[in-house]
Amino acid sequence: MDKPERLLLIDDDETFARVLARALGARGFDVSVAHDAAGAIALLRREHPKHAVLDLKLGADNGLALIPQLLGIAPNLRILLLTGYASIATAVEAIKRGAHDYLAKPVDADAIVRALRDDEGDAEIVTTGNEHAPPLRRLEWEHIQRVLVESEGNISEAARRLGLHRRTLQRKLAKHPVRERGSS
Incomplete structure (x- = not known):
């Protein structure tokens, strides 16, 4: 049996994070949750996830500013930025800072999984046959x-x-x- 892929979910909305973590866990990820930049950095150093799902607004912290910090610690980390404040300028800036993808909320867990696994050559894992x-x-x-x-x-x-x-x-x-x- 394959070991689940580690994923770091960083979102200050605790309810949203709990629901999304459960949904991503059901899709084969081992999810750790942080609600701020300091917690995210600590979990990243300790758990070495392959993926990160990062919210743009993190209370007092900014998800865009956190992207280079995360990549400085884990250069191969695949980052997906989520935001309820979608704009072209933000999307461009997220990609320039190193995010692999950008999705506007509301978004479902299947779209997140597709975005995380895009360009990895294993996108067929995402489909279940009834989609x-x-x-x-x-x-x-x-x-x-x-x-x-x-x-x-x-x-x-x-x-x-x-x-x-x-x-x-x-x-x-x-x-x-x-x-x-x-x-x-």
């Missing part, structure tokens, strides 16, 4: 966000890379991200 492919609108939104990050937040450059008129891209960005349907 459906993400809707086309969701894939389009994610592609636009990826191109924006690659363009360092430059709308004109992103529009050129996407083959869209700048105003068309701005209209698409003005819409809220497409939410995935919950399983019912």
